[in-house]
Amino acid sequence: MTTRTEQDFLLLVQEHQGIIRKVCHLYGRNDADRDDLYQEIVIQLWKAFGSFRGDAKISTWMYRIALNTAISNLRKQSRKVTLSFPEFIPKDEAETYEEKLKEEKLQQMYAAIGRLTEVEKAIVMLYLEDKSYDEMEEILGIGNGALRVKMNRIKEKLRSLTKAEAYGT
Amino acid sequence: MELDQLKEMWGKVDSSTQTSEQELQAMLQKKSKSPIAKMKRNLTIEMWVVVVLYLWIIIDYIISFKGLILMIPLLFFLIGVGFIVYYIRKRKLLHQMECVTCEVKSNLQQQLQILEKYIRFYLLAGTALVPITIILMCTVLFFYAPEVQQVRAKQSVPYGYFLLAIVIISVILTVPVYFLNKWYVRKLYGQHAEKLKQIVNEMNEEE
Numbered sequence: 407m408t409t410r411t412e413q414d415f416l417l418l419v420q421e422h423q424g425i426i427r428k429v430c431h432l433y434g435r436n437d438a439d440r441d442d443l444y445q446e447i448v449i450q451l452w453k454a455f456g457s458f459r460g461d462a463k464i465s466t467w468m469y470r471i472a473l474n475t476a477i478s479n480l481r482k483q484s485r486k487v488t489l490s491f492p493e494f495i496p497k498d499e500a501e502t503y504e505e506k507l508k509e510e511k512l513q514q515m516y517a518a519i520g521r522l523t524e525v526e527k528a529i530v531m532l533y534l535e536d537k538s539y540d541e542m543e544e545i546l547g548i549g550n551g552a553l554r555v556k557m558n559r560i561k562e563k564l565r566s567l568t569k570a571e572a573y574g575t
Numbered sequence: 576m577e578l579d580q581l582k583e584m585w586g587k588v589d590s591s592t593q594t595s596e597q598e599l600q601a602m603l604q605k606k607s608k609s610p611i612a613k614m615k616r617n618l619t620i621e622m623w624v625v626v627v628l629y630l631w632i633i634i635d636y637i638i639s640f641k642g643l644i645l646m647i648p649l650l651f652f653l654i655g656v657g658f659i660v661y662y663i664r665k666r667k668l669l670h671q672m673e674c675v676t677c678e679v680k681s682n683l684q685q686q687l688q689i690l691e692k693y694i695r696f697y698l699l700a701g702t703a704l705v706p707i708t709i710i711l712m713c714t715v716l717f718f719y720a721p722e723v724q725q726v727r728a729k730q731s732v733p734y735g736y737f738l739l740a741i742v743i744i745s746v747i748l749t750v751p752v753y754f755l756n757k758w759y760v761r762k763l764y765g766q767h768a769e770k771l772k773q774i775v776n777e778m779n780e781e782e
Contacts (some may be wrong), residue, residue: 412603413760416596416599416600419592419594419599420593420596420599423593423594426734428585428662442608444594444602445602445605445608446607446608446609448602448603448604449602449605449606450607450609450675452603453607453675454675456678457676464683470675470676470677470678470679471675471676474674474677474679474682474683475609475675476687476769477679477683477774478609478610478673478682478683479609497668500742507659508580511577511580512577512580512581512584514577515577515578515581516578516581523774523777524774524776525774525778528679530578533578533582534581534582534585536582536586536587538667543679545678545679546581546678546680546778547677547678547679547680547681547682547778548677548778551781552780552781555781556780556781561578561663564577564578564630568577
């Protein structure tokens with residue numbers, strides 16, 4: 407038996423579960439870890455749902471909770487971080503040589519993102535989500551200017567990491 | 576630019592696997608596994624163990640000794656009350672530690688600040704407990720223990736000796752307990768606090 411509030415909450419989560427899934431993909435080390443993180447985020451969202459007054463956009467509210475949960479859980483880092491290429495990114499559709507090359511580069515990029523710090527991952531995720539710097543600031547609490555500087559550094563870092571990935575180092 | 580290519584595909588994630596309503600409902604019934612939730616649960620268990628243990632000691636003493644030297648159960652009661660105050664303070668700090676709906680940076684800063692306060696309080700209270708217990712125990716022994724009373728009746732023991740003995744015993748026991756507590760607190764929360772500090776510092780760079 408579900409209450410009205412619970413029903414509203416479940417609908418909301420189902421509608422926006424892409425946000426939770428993406429955070430879990432970036433911060434979880436393996437499938438079991440991602441499932442645990444997903445569950446933890448849902449629990450934290452549920453705990454905070456009663457006090458949500460709509461002052462912020464629902465997506466901002468969800469990003470804050472999901473990222474806060476993922477970052478502050480701070481599970482011990484295992485030596486092997488297996489950031490899998492998400493299922494939503496087509497793996498076998500590439501037919502031509504150029505497409506295969508592009509796919510390979512994207513895989514390298516994704517693996518490189520897995521080697522970023524927790525804060526850098528959050529910035530990259532919001533960038534990939536096409537969030538403006540103002541929205542990023544609202545979620546992360548880092549000033550607009552600092553975010554731009556950090557984003558440029560992250561892009562540089564990713565470039566060198568993808569090169570390292572390509573050469574298998 | 577590869578990151579921008581990834582951005583195009585990133586938007587397609589919504590159509591991927593969906594968690595059903597039943598699965599989500601089942602998740603809501605489960606307990607949080609966050610470090611703070613675990614700390615709160617451990618604290619509650621610890622508090623109940625102390626309450627039950629102290630009550631059992633007090634009741635057992637009163638029954639076994641038929642109400643003799645009531646100072647002893649009173650002493651245990653006072654130490655027990657001290658423990659309760661200690662747990663209430665720790666629980667309050669744990670409640671303040673988390674703000675998942677806040678901006679990520681302010682939440683982590685708050686977590687770090689409160690965790691440092693929590694560690695300090697843990698260390699201070701855990702260490703202070705030793706001299707307090709010794710002072711109370713020695714006072715009861717000195718004024719109420721029949722054996723000590725017999726000795727005191729035969730020869731007068733100056734209060735100065737009594738105080739000196741308390742100070743020496745307190746120092747001998749408190750110093751190692753302090754270092755033991757420090758090591759234990761660091762073992763429990765040191766790594767977590769360090770990691771939090773590192774993240775907060777990273778977030779504050781270029782600000």
